[in-house]
Amino acid sequence: MGLKYVLKKFGIFILFVWAAxxxxxxxxHLMPGDPAYVLATVYMxxxxxxxxxxxxxxxxxxxxxxxxxxxxxxxxxFANLLKGNLGESIVYRESINKIVAKxxxxxxxxxxxxxxxxxxxxxxxxxxxxxxRGKASDTSIFSLGxxxxxxxxxVMAVFILIFxxxxxxxxxLGGAYSEWIDPxxxxxxxxxxxxxxxxxxxxxxxxxxxxxxxxxxNSAVSVIQEDFVxxxxxxxxxxxxxxxxxxxxxxxxxxxxxLAASVGFLFGGATLAETIFRYPGIGYQFxxxxxxxxxxLIVGLFxxxxxxxxxxxxxxxxxxxxxxxxxxxx
Amino acid sequence: MNDSKxxxxxxxxxxxxxxxxxxxxAVDINLDMEEGTITAIVGESASGKSTILxxxxxxxxxxxxxxxxxxxxxxxxxxxxxxxxxKEEELRKLRWSEIALVPQAAQNALNPTIRIFDHFxxxxxxxxxxxxxxxxxxxxxxxxxxxxLDGNRVLRSFPHELSGGMRQRTLIxxxxxxxxxxxxxxxxxxxxxxxxxxxxIRVLDEIxxxxxxxxxxxxxxxxxxxxxxxxxxxIYGGNLMERGRTEDVIGDPKHPYTKxxxxxxxxxxxxxxxxxxxxGEPPSLLNPPKGCVFHxxxxxxxxxxxxxxxPLFKIDExxxxxxxxxxx
Amino acid sequence: MExxxxxxxxxxxxxxxxxxxxxxxxxxxxxxxxxxxGLIILTGFFIMGIFGPLIVPLNMESDISKRFLPPSKExxxxxxxxxxxxxxxxxxxxxxxxxxxxxxxxxxxxMAISIGITAGYLKGILGRIVNGIIDVFMTVPSFPAMLLxxxxxxxxxxxxxAFLMSIWMWAGPAKMIRARVYxxxxxxxxxxxxxxxxxxxxxxFKEITPHLMPYxxxxxxxxxxxxxxxxxxxxxLGLLKFxxxxxxxMLNIAVTQTGSIYLPFAIHYPLSIIFFIVLMLIGCTLxxxxxxxxxxxxxxxxx
Numbered sequence: 001m002g003l004k005y006v007l008k009k010f011g012i013f014i015l016f017v018w019a020a021x022x023x024x025x026x027x028x029h030l031m032p033g034d035p036a037y038v039l040a041t042v043y044m045x046x047x048x049x050x051x052x053x054x055x056x057x058x059x060x061x062x063x064x065x066x067x068x069x070x071x072x073x074x075x076x077x078f079a080n081l082l083k084g085n086l087g088e089s090i091v092y093r094e095s096i097n098k099i100v101a102k103x104x105x106x107x108x109x110x111x112x113x114x115x116x117x118x119x120x121x122x123x124x125x126x127x128x129x130x131x132x133r134g135k136a137s138d139t140s141i142f143s144l145g146x147x148x149x150x151x152x153x154x155v156m157a158v159f160i161l162i163f164x165x166x167x168x169x170x171x172x173l174g175g176a177y178s179e180w181i182d183p184x185x186x187x188x189x190x191x192x193x194x195x196x197x198x199x200x201x202x203x204x205x206x207x208x209x210x211x212x213x214x215x216x217x218n219s220a221v222s223v224i225q226e227d228f229v230x231x232x233x234x235x236x237x238x239x240x241x242x243x244x245x246x247x248x249x250x251x252x253x254x255x256x257x258x259l260a261a262s263v264g265f266l267f268g269g270a271t272l273a274e275t276i277f278r279y280p281g282i283g284y285q286f287x288x289x290x291x292x293x294x295x296x297l298i299v300g301l302f303x304x305x306x307x308x309x310x311x312x313x314x315x316x317x318x319x320x321x322x323x324x325x326x327x328x329x330x
Numbered sequence: 331m332n333d334s335k336x337x338x339x340x341x342x343x344x345x346x347x348x349x350x351x352x353x354x355x356a357v358d359i360n361l362d363m364e365e366g367t368i369t370a371i372v373g374e375s376a377s378g379k380s381t382i383l384x385x386x387x388x389x390x391x392x393x394x395x396x397x398x399x400x401x402x403x404x405x406x407x408x409x410x411x412x413x414x415x416x417k418e419e420e421l422r423k424l425r426w427s428e429i430a431l432v433p434q435a436a437q438n439a440l441n442p443t444i445r446i447f448d449h450f451x452x453x454x455x456x457x458x459x460x461x462x463x464x465x466x467x468x469x470x471x472x473x474x475x476x477x478x479l480d481g482n483r484v485l486r487s488f489p490h491e492l493s494g495g496m497r498q499r500t501l502i503x504x505x506x507x508x509x510x511x512x513x514x515x516x517x518x519x520x521x522x523x524x525x526x527x528x529x530x531i532r533v534l535d536e537i538x539x540x541x542x543x544x545x546x547x548x549x550x551x552x553x554x555x556x557x558x559x560x561x562x563x564x565i566y567g568g569n570l571m572e573r574g575r576t577e578d579v580i581g582d583p584k585h586p587y588t589k590x591x592x593x594x595x596x597x598x599x600x601x602x603x604x605x606x607x608x609x610g611e612p613p614s615l616l617n618p619p620k621g622c623v624f625h626x627x628x629x630x631x632x633x634x635x636x637x638x639x640x641p642l643f644k645i646d647e648x649x650x651x652x653x654x655x656x657x658x
Numbered sequence: 659m660e661x662x663x664x665x666x667x668x669x670x671x672x673x674x675x676x677x678x679x680x681x682x683x684x685x686x687x688x689x690x691x692x693x694x695x696g697l698i699i700l701t702g703f704f705i706m707g708i709f710g711p712l713i714v715p716l717n718m719e720s721d722i723s724k725r726f727l728p729p730s731k732e733x734x735x736x737x738x739x740x741x742x743x744x745x746x747x748x749x750x751x752x753x754x755x756x757x758x759x760x761x762x763x764x765x766x767x768x769m770a771i772s773i774g775i776t777a778g779y780l781k782g783i784l785g786r787i788v789n790g791i792i793d794v795f796m797t798v799p800s801f802p803a804m805l806l807x808x809x810x811x812x813x814x815x816x817x818x819x820a821f822l823m824s825i826w827m828w829a830g831p832a833k834m835i836r837a838r839v840y841x842x843x844x845x846x847x848x849x850x851x852x853x854x855x856x857x858x859x860x861x862x863f864k865e866i867t868p869h870l871m872p873y874x875x876x877x878x879x880x881x882x883x884x885x886x887x888x889x890x891x892x893x894x895l896g897l898l899k900f901x902x903x904x905x906x907x908m909l910n911i912a913v914t915q916t917g918s919i920y921l922p923f924a925i926h927y928p929l930s931i932i933f934f935i936v937l938m939l940i941g942c943t944l945x946x947x948x949x950x951x952x953x954x955x956x957x958x959x960x961x
Contacts, residue, residue: 016793016794016797019790019794020794020797020798023794023795023798024798027803027806027807027810028806028810038809038810038811146940146943146944146947147936147940149939149943150936150937150939150940150942150943151936151939152887152890152891152939154890154891154894154909155890155932155935155936158909158913158919158928158932159929159932161919162919162925162928162929166919166920166921166922166925167922167925173920214947218950260797261796264797264798264799264800265799265801267799267801267802268799268800268801268802268891269801271801271802271805271891271895272891272894272895275895275914276913286802286805287895290805290806290809290895290896290897291895291896293809295809295810298806298809299806302802302803302806305799305802306797306798306799309797309798309799310797313797
C-alpha cells in the first residue's frame with residue numbers, strides 16, 4: 001500500500017472534515033430557529049427574570065455576535081477549531097476541551113467493549129445461523145436478533161435498570177464508579193469501574209449485537225450461494241474449513257465497511273444510555289447540555305462526535321485493503 | 331457387478347423445485363463408462379445435461395432433489411460403491427481424490443479472499459495428506475505449467491488478477507491434484523473464444539493420453555464433442571435420447587433428434603441451404619409433453635409417441651436409442 | 659420491456675397496472691410469514707391509534723391519591739405519578755407515534771429518490787458534487803444531528819418535527835438508489851432508449867424506476883423503524899414535547915422527571931411504556947426483514 005494511497009485518502013478525509021464542519025456551521029448559524037430565544041426561556045425559568053433581561057444574557061453568553069457578517073463568523077469558527085479550541089460552556093464555565101477530555105474516555109471505554117461484543121457475538125451467531133439456514137437453530141437465532149434489535153439503547157437501558165438494578169439489585173443504578181473509592185489503578189477501583197460498566201455496556205450492545213447477527217446472517221447466506229463455496233464443497237473440503245475460510249471470511253467484508261457507521265450509531269445510543277445510567281461519558285454531557293440549551297457545549301460535543309466518526313472512517317479506509325484483496329491497487 | 335465399467339448410472343432422475351412446480355431436469359438416465367474413455371454428454375442449453383453431473387455427484391443446488399436411481403462407482407480395489415447411498419463423510423473423501431467435478435463458469439469458482447496457492451493447500455490438507463508446503467507448491471506449479479500457465483506467477487495471485495480463461499485452466503489444474511480416476515467437466519469450452527478453446531481441447535487431449543483418466547464432459551458444442559470424445563450421449567428435454575460410440579452417433583445417427591442435430595451443423599465450406607434448423611421450440615421441463623418428450627417436433631412421429639415414452643432400445647454393441655422407430 | 663409511444667391510456671391499462679402493483683408488491687407481503695406478522699402488528703397499532711381514543715377516555719387531571727396504582731380491572735396498566743391511567747395515555751399517544759414514524763419516512767424517501775436519481779444520472783463534476791453532498795450527510799451521525807437541530811427551536815409542531823428528522827434520514831437510501839441507478843443506467847435497454855432519443859423523463863420514469871421500486875420499498879420500511887426509535891429518543895430527552903402522550907414523552911416523564919424507575923413498586927409504569935415501544939419495533943423489524951426476503955432472492959428459503 002503506497003504512500004500515494006494514504007495521502008489520497010488523507011486528502012479525502014480532510015475534505016470531509018471541512019464539509020461536515022461547514023454543514024454544522026450552517027445548521028447552527030443559519031437556521032431559522034433562534035437559539036438566543038430558547039436560551040432566554042431557560043434563563044427565565046432558572047433565575048426568575050424578565051424576558052428582555054434573559055434575552056440579553058442569552059445573547060452575551062452565546063458569544064455569537066449576530067451583527068458580524070456571516071463569512072467572518074465562518075472564518076472565526078474554523079480559526080478556533082484549528083487552534084483546537086472548542087469554546088467555553090455556558091453552564092459550567094469551563095473550557096469545552098476539558099469537558100471532552102474528562103468524559104470521552106468513559107464513552108470510549110463502554111463503546112469499544114460493546115462494539116467488540118457486538119462483533120464477536122454477532123458474527124459468530126450470524127454465520128452459525130446462516131450455515132444452518134431454515135433449521136431450528138437458525139429460526140431461534142434470527143428471532144433473537146429481531147427481538148434484540150427492537151430494544152434501542154435507551155429502552156434497553158431503562159429495562160436493565162429496572163430489572164437488574166432496581167428489582168434484583170444486581171447492578172448499580174448509576175455513575176461510573178462508586179463514589180467512596182478513590183480513582184487509581186487499584187483493584188477496587190478497577191473492579192468498581194467494571195461493575196458500573198455492566199449496565200451501560202449491555203444497553204449499548206443489545207441493539208448492535210442484533211444488527212451484527214442479522215447483518216452477518218444475511219451476508220453469510222448470500223456468500224453461501226456463491227459459486228466458490230459450491231466449488232469448495234465439490235473439492236471435498238471439510239465443513240469447518242468452508243465455514244471459516246469460504247463463508248465467514250468473505251461475509252465479514254461488508255460488515256467492516258459498516259464499522260464507521262457503527263461508531264456514529266454508538267454515539268447516538270450513548271447519548272441516551274449514558275443519560276439513563278448517569279454515566280459520565282460524552283453522551284451524558286451531550287444529553288444534559290441539550291436539556292439546558294448550553295449551545296456552545298452542544299456544538300462542541302457534536303463537533304467531537306463528527307470528528308470521531310470521520311477518524312474511524314479514515315482508519316477503516318486504510319485497513320480495508322489489507323483485508324479484502326480485491327480492494328488493493330496494483 | 332460385471333466387467334470393466336468404472337461408472338454405471340442407472341435410472342437416475344432429478345428435479346428442481348420452483349414456485350410453479352418441479353422442473354424435471356433429468357429423467358431416467360442410464361449411462362455407463364469404461365475406464366479410460368472420454369464420454370461427451372451433448373444437448374442444447376437447459377436440456378438438463380448439467381443436472382446429470384450435479385445429480386451423480388450429489389452436488390445439486392438447494393432446490394434440487396434426486397428422486398431415484400443409483401450410481402455405481404468402481405474403486406481401485408474393484409469394489410463398487412453406490413454414490414447415492416454412501417454417507418456424506420465418505421462421499422467427501424471420494425470427492426476430488428477420486429472423482430473431480432470442474433464446474434461451469436469458472437468466473438466465481440475461486441475464493442476471492444485467498445490466493446490460488448491457498449486453494450491447493452486447503453484441498454490437500456482437508457484430504458488428510460501430509461505434504462509439505464514445498465511439495466504442494468511444486469506439484470501445483472507443475473500442473474499449472476502442464477496446462478500452459480506460468481505456475482509460479484499464478485499460484486501467488488488472487489483470483490481477480492487472472493483472466494477468465496486462466497481461471498478456467500486453473501480449475502483444471504486443481505482437478506488433477508490427486509490424479510483422480512474420473513474427471514468430470516461441465517461446459518469446459520463454452521465461455522472461451524475459439525483460439526483458447528482449441529488450446530484447451532489440446533490440453534484435455536494431452537491429459538487424457540498421458541494420464542489415462544476417465545473423462546466425462548458436458549457441452550452444447552457438437553464439434554468439440556466429436557473431436558474429443560470416444561462415446562457420446564445425446565440429451566433432450568431431460569431425457570437420454572441416444573448413446574453410443576462417437577463415430578456411430580455422428581456418422582450414423584438413429585434418433586430423429588440426433589439426425590436433425592447433426593444435419594444442422596454448419597460445415598465451413600458447405601452452402602447455407604443445406605442447414606436445416608429443427609422446427610419448434612425446446613420443451614418446457616416444468617410441464618413436459620406426454621409420451622416421448624421429442625414428439626411435438628419429430629418428423630417421424632407416430633400415434634404411440636404421444637402416449638407412451640419409449641425405453642432405451644439396443645441397436646448395436648454400445649449403441650442405444652430411445653425411439654419407438656427401433657422397437658425390435 | 660415495452661416501449662410505449664402512445665400517450666393515451668385507456669381504462670383497461672390502468673386496471674392491469676393496478677393488478678400488477680398488487681401482485682408484485684402487496685400480495686407477497688401476505689405470503690411471507692415475517693412480513694405478515696409485522697403487518698398484523700402494525701395494523702393493530704393503527705387501529706389502536708385511530709379508534710382507541712374513541713373507546714378509551716383520557717382524563718389528564720392529576721389525582722395524587724391514585725398515584726402508582728398497580729394494574730387492575732379499572733386501570734389495565736395502572737396509573738402513573740400523577741394518578742393518570744397509563745393505558746389511556748398510551749392509546750392516545752399511539753397516533754402521534756405513528757405519524758412521527760410515517761411522515762419523516764415519506765419526506766425522507768421522496769428526498770432520497772429525487773437526489774439519488776439525480777446523482778446517479780448526472781455525469782461529470784455535477785454528479786460528483788451531488789454524490790459528495792450525499793456522502794457528507796451520511797458521515798454526520800444522524801441522531802445527534804437531530805438532537806442538535808431540535809434543541810434550537812422554541813416550539814415545533816409535528817410536521818416540522820417530521821421534516822427535521824427526515825433531513826438526516828435521506829442520505830443512506832439516496833446513496834443506495836444512486837448506486838442502483840448508476841448500474842442500471844449502463845445496461846443495454848437504457849442505452850437503447852437513449853439512442854432512440856426518448857425524452858429523459860420517459861427514460862427515468864418508465865425504464866429505470868421500475869427496477870428501483872423494490873429497493874425504495876425496502877428503504878421505506880427500514881426508515882419507518884428508524885423513525886420510531888429516533889422519535890422516542892428525541893422525546894425522551896425532552897426535545898419535541900408537543901404531545902405528552904407520545905410514548906417517548908411518557909418515558910421522559912417517567913424516568914427523568916418523576917424518577918419512577920427507581921421505585922420498585924412503580925415499575926409497571928415504565929415497563930408498560932417499554933412494552934409497547936418494543937412491540938411496535940418488533941412489528942417494524944419483522945416487516946422490514948420480510949420485505950428484504952421478498953425482494954432479495956438470495957435470502958429466500960424454499961418453503
